[in-house]
Amino acid sequence: xxxxxxxxxxxxxxxxxxxxxxxxxxxxxxxxxxxxxxxxxxxxxxxxxxxxxxxxxxxxxxxxxxxxxxxxxxxxxxxxxxxxxxxxxxxxxxxxxxxxxxxxxxxxxxxxxxxxxxxxxxxxxxxxxxxxxxxxxxxxxxxxxxxxxxxxxxxxxxxxxxxxxxxxxxxxxxxxxxxxxxxxxxxxxxxxxxxxxxxxxxxxxxxxxxxxxxxxxxxxxxxxxxxxxxxxxxxxxxxxxxxxxxxxxxxxxxxxxxxxxxxxxxxxxxxxxxxxxxxxxxxxxxxxxxxxxxxxxxxxxxxxxxxxxxxxxxxxxxxxxxxxxxxxxxxxxxxxxxxxxxxxxxxxxxxxxxxxxxxxxxxxxxxxxxxxxxxxxxxxxxxxxxxxx
Amino acid sequence: xxxxxxxxxxxxxxxxxxxxxxxxxxxxxxxxxxxxxxxxxxxxxxxxxxxxxxxxxxxxxxxxxxxxxxxxxxxxxxxxxxxxxxxxxxxxxxxxxxxxxxxxxxxxxxxxxxxxxxxxxxxxxxxxxxxxxxxxxxxxxxxxxxxxxxxxxxxxxxxxxxxxxxxxxxxxxxxxxxxxxxxxxxxxxxxxxxxxxxxxxxxxxxxxxxxxxxxxxxxxxxxxxxxxxxxxxxxxxxxxxxxxxxxxxxxxxxxxxxxxxxxxxxxxxxxxxxxxxxxxxxxxxxxxxxxxxxxxxxxxxxxxxxxxxxxxxxxxxxxxxxxxxxxx
Numbered sequence: 001x002x003x004x005x006x007x008x009x010x011x012x013x014x015x016x017x018x019x020x021x022x023x024x025x026x027x028x029x030x031x032x033x034x035x036x037x038x039x040x041x042x043x044x045x046x047x048x049x050x051x052x053x054x055x056x057x058x059x060x061x062x063x064x065x066x067x068x069x070x071x072x073x074x075x076x077x078x079x080x081x082x083x084x085x086x087x088x089x090x091x092x093x094x095x096x097x098x099x100x101x102x103x104x105x106x107x108x109x110x111x112x113x114x115x116x117x118x119x120x121x122x123x124x125x126x127x128x129x130x131x132x133x134x135x136x137x138x139x140x141x142x143x144x145x146x147x148x149x150x151x152x153x154x155x156x157x158x159x160x161x162x163x164x165x166x167x168x169x170x171x172x173x174x175x176x177x178x179x180x181x182x183x184x185x186x187x188x189x190x191x192x193x194x195x196x197x198x199x200x201x202x203x204x205x206x207x208x209x210x211x212x213x214x215x216x217x218x219x220x221x222x223x224x225x226x227x228x229x230x231x232x233x234x235x236x237x238x239x240x241x242x243x244x245x246x247x248x249x250x251x252x253x254x255x256x257x258x259x260x261x262x263x264x265x266x267x268x269x270x271x272x273x274x275x276x277x278x279x280x281x282x283x284x285x286x287x288x289x290x291x292x293x294x295x296x297x298x299x300x301x302x303x304x305x306x307x308x309x310x311x312x313x314x315x316x317x318x319x320x321x322x323x324x325x326x327x328x329x330x331x332x333x334x335x336x337x338x339x340x341x342x343x344x345x346x347x348x349x350x351x352x353x354x355x356x357x358x359x360x361x362x363x364x365x366x367x368x369x370x371x372x373x374x375x376x377x378x379x380x381x382x383x384x385x386x387x388x389x
Numbered sequence: 390x391x392x393x394x395x396x397x398x399x400x401x402x403x404x405x406x407x408x409x410x411x412x413x414x415x416x417x418x419x420x421x422x423x424x425x426x427x428x429x430x431x432x433x434x435x436x437x438x439x440x441x442x443x444x445x446x447x448x449x450x451x452x453x454x455x456x457x458x459x460x461x462x463x464x465x466x467x468x469x470x471x472x473x474x475x476x477x478x479x480x481x482x483x484x485x486x487x488x489x490x491x492x493x494x495x496x497x498x499x500x501x502x503x504x505x506x507x508x509x510x511x512x513x514x515x516x517x518x519x520x521x522x523x524x525x526x527x528x529x530x531x532x533x534x535x536x537x538x539x540x541x542x543x544x545x546x547x548x549x550x551x552x553x554x555x556x557x558x559x560x561x562x563x564x565x566x567x568x569x570x571x572x573x574x575x576x577x578x579x580x581x582x583x584x585x586x587x588x589x590x591x592x593x594x595x596x597x598x599x600x601x602x603x604x605x606x607x608x609x610x611x612x613x614x615x616x617x618x619x620x621x622x623x624x625x626x627x628x629x630x631x632x633x634x635x636x637x638x639x640x641x642x643x644x645x646x647x648x649x650x651x652x653x654x655x656x657x658x659x660x661x662x663x664x665x666x667x668x669x670x671x672x673x674x675x676x677x678x679x680x681x682x683x684x685x686x687x688x689x690x691x692x693x694x695x696x697x698x699x700x701x702x703x704x705x706x707x708x709x710x711x712x713x714x715x716x717x
Contacts, residue, residue: 052612072615085613089632098628102618110624164617 002063002076002171002204003028004049009058011044011228018044020228021058031198031205033215036225037251042208045225046174049206051075063171073102078165082177084157086149092160093132093145099168100128135167155186162197172204179214191217212252216240224248240292246366249290255320255333257360258296260289260305269374270361273327277304279356282370283363289371290360293320293335296352303351304359305332312344323350439696446690451683464690476666477674477691480580484670485649487584488591493641495588496595501630503596504603514600517593525590529658532586536572544569573659576667583655583668591648595641602637606630643706647699671695 004026011019018041026032034042047053049060051072059068067075078099086095101110108114109121116122136142139159149157158178165173175194179187195218198205209215215222216236223233224247232244243249249257263271264285270277272289279289291304307325319340322331334352336344344350361371446464450457468474503513520528535542550556551565564570572582610629619625653672656662662669662677671691679688 047612050612050616052615071620072612073618073620077616079613079616081609081613083607083609085607085609087610087613087628087632089635098614099617102624107621107624164613 003061004172004204004206005061006045006049007059007061009045009048009060010056011041011048011053012056018228019048019055022225022228022230024223024230024233026204026206029198029202029204031195031207031218031220033207033209033219033222034225035209035212035215035222035251038210040225041228042210042225043176046079046176046206046208050077050079050174076171077174078168078170078172079174079176080158080161080165080178082180084149084161084178084181086157086160086164088149090148091145092136092141092147092149092152092163093129095149095160096132096135096163096167097128099164100131101125103168104128131167132163135163138166139163154182155190158182158186158190162194166197166201169201170203172206173198173201175205175207177209178207179209180211187214194218213254216252222252224251226251242368243290243360244368246288246290246362249360249362253292255293255335257290257292258328258332259330260291260328260332262286262289270371272304276374278302278374279304279359279361279371280374281361282372284369285363286361286369286371287364288362288366290362291354292358293333295354295358296332296334297354298334298336299351299353301351303353305352307332307350307352309344309346309348309350312346314341319344321350323352442689442692442696445686446693447686449684449686450689451685453683460686464687465694467687468690468694473666473669474674477669477671480667480669481650481671483580484584484587484652484668485646487581488587488649488652489642489645491584491588492592492595492645493638495592496641497599497634497638499592499596500599500603501626503600514597517596519593520590521593521597525654526658528590529586529655532655533573533659536582538569538571538574541572543572574664576663576665579660579664579668583652583660586655586659587649587652591645595645598641598644599634599637602634603630606633639706643702646702650695650698650702671698 004024006022006024009019009022010017022041022045034045036042044053048055049062051067051070051074055068059066061067062075062077087098090098104124104127105115105121106118109118109124116125133142133145136145139162141156141159141163144152144156144160149160152160158181161178178194179190182190191214194205194207198218207215207218216239219236221233221235222239224231224239224245226247232239232248234242239248239252243252243257246259250259260272262277263274264281264287265271268280268282268285270279270281270286270289277289279286296305305323305325305328307323307328309321310324310331311322313320313322317338319336319338321334321336321344323334325332332352334350356371356373359371361369363369447459447461448457449460449464468477499513499517503510503517506513534540536544538544547561547564547569550561556562556565570578572578606629610633611625614625614628619628651672652670653676656668656670656673657676660668662673672695675688675691675695678684678691
């Protein structure tokens with residue numbers, strides 16, 4: 001069990017800066033997801049932590065001890081690879097046993113034939129066999145121990161890779177997009193299992209993924225990375241409700257947040273397409289407003305957005321309505337309860353508003369900036385929200 | 390009887406048989422037509438010649454003689470009882486036993502070393518591959534000069550070592566007094582010298598095959614091995630590289646074996662099977678008997694024996710090895 005600290009990690013491949021000074025503290029037993037689009041440097045950061053790659057500058061600490069320059073084998077970490085990286089010529093049992101045989105048996109004891117008759121080898125091998133079986137039973141793959149990886153399905157290989165990682169009881173688990181090669185159903189299933197595993201083992205998990213849904217459902221905290229930088233680190237709730245950066249807002253949540261391009265005049269009033277929105281900037285000038293699809297509420301007047309319905313997606317539990325709105329380049333997505341089924345039709349005109357505290361403002365640099373209601377409109381909007389909810 | 394069978398058939402089958410022609414049968418016939426040319430060629434240029442050779446090996450046929458006499462297995466009995474034929478088997482097997490392991494492991498070693506380099510990979514690849522690209526006949530002449538007993542660069546270089554601590558090596562000290570070996574002219578050295586040239590010539594090819602095999606080893610496996618506690622290169626080689634190169638090794642060993650069995654050009658250019666038939670390898674024997682001495686029947690018998698050797702290797706490869714080294 002261990003805490004992990006990254007201090008100003010930089011990594012360059014030639015002229016390309018992959019990591020531009022990443023600092024991050026991970027608590028003991030925490031499930032932390034590194035999430036970001038492909039090429040953002042999240043896997044590189046994980047490989048630096050694992051010791052498979054070395055940073056250009058900065059330091060990594062595991063359990064309070066600096067591990068820079070320490071061989072991957074000596075860091076007491078386990079890793080699950082996207083490709084699973086199982087040894088194809090070894091059986092499942094032998095695959096899971098490798099971390100134990102490499103550590104518990106001397107190199108002489110590992111020799112074929114001769115190694116088996118050396119003193120102590122037999123008892124150690126028996127103990128390893130027991131541990132492997134326990135790990136396999138925990139993951140429900142005990143019946144596969146004699147098979148070769150080539151004979152297993154994707155989900156089963158995934159479990160073997162997990163088994164090989166947890167058999168040694170390492171201080172932290174590193175998982176590099178472990179679910180991306182599975183089909184959708186299996187992915188949802190393994191998502192729950194990995195989260196449970198974290199709780200059962202109590203070990204630190206560092207989980208790399210490009211899928212924000214995986215990060216949201218499994219993590220204690222999420223670190224969003226883009227272009228080699230950490231944009232925001234926080235709980236899934238914090239990231240969803242209070243994104244600190246426009247890119248974080250756009251990355252987290254599905255369907256994506258609605259981004260409305262706006263102008264702020266000298267008095268601080270926010271205009272969308274030259275119409276006053278009833279909102280004001282309580283800090284720097286606002287250039288974009290972010291509104292989650294479920295934060296929108298239909299209204300009769302005093303709307304924030306007006307548009308014509310272009311598409312209705314009925315998911316049964318919810319209704320996603322896409323509008324072409326004036327002054328907004330992308331279609332605006334609204335989530336309505338299933339009770340709205342039949343009341344909305346394509347080509348209808350819809351007026352939408354949202355409670356000011358559920359609207360995120362972003363300044364010209366894309367950083368979060370405070371937004372509030374203009375006093376006289378404030379009550380008005382609240383009335384309407386109350387009426388429609 | 391056929392009425393009874395048609396009665397028990399299900400209805401859709403009956404309906405289908407009413408149609409003028411079954412589509413599957415039509416497709417099968419088209420397939421036959423399409424693969425017939427390949428089959429004819431295969432029989433004409435591969436199988437018939439082998440059959441003819443097998444038949445000739447049971448006769449005393451020589452080119453230009455009008456009559457052929459059936460001699461049964463006498464040619465084969467000659468091979469297995471005659472002393473020069475026993476020498477042929479010994480020389481061939483010894484040559485293969487020397488060249489195959491040496492050129493396979495040198496090829497693997499060179500490939501691993503080249504892969505570990507950061508700079509100069511293509512330089513070493515080119516250098517090691519040069520003997521493969523060169524005409525072996527031309528190279529054989531160069532070797533002949535180099536190995537000339539008195540004027541050759543090899544013995545003259547060795548002679549420079551006389552009077553130095555190298556003489557502590559008893560073989561070297563004795564050679565300084567009695568003269569260095571005649572190499573290709575000495576029956577104790579000739580086959581080993583040819584084997585050396587064979588290794589020199591073929592390991593570059595094996596190196597290229599191993600380099601290709603190494604690129605197919607997933608990098609993640611090495612990462613996984615590091616995480617699993619593998620620190621030393623030797624352990625990494627044992628856990629990943631060697632098993633993952635299994636299919637390559639089977640291919641390399643088979644191809645090197647067959648090529649070693651086929652050694653001819655160096656023998657023809659340098660030793661003509663001598664001295665004292667110490668380098669009398671199979672293909673050279675086929676050439677000498679069947680072509681040079683026009684004993685076609687005997688040559689055919691050796692050819693069939695040679696074919697049996699090569700077949701044995703291929704079957705062994707398929708049966709025992711290939712099943713164990715492909716992991717899917």
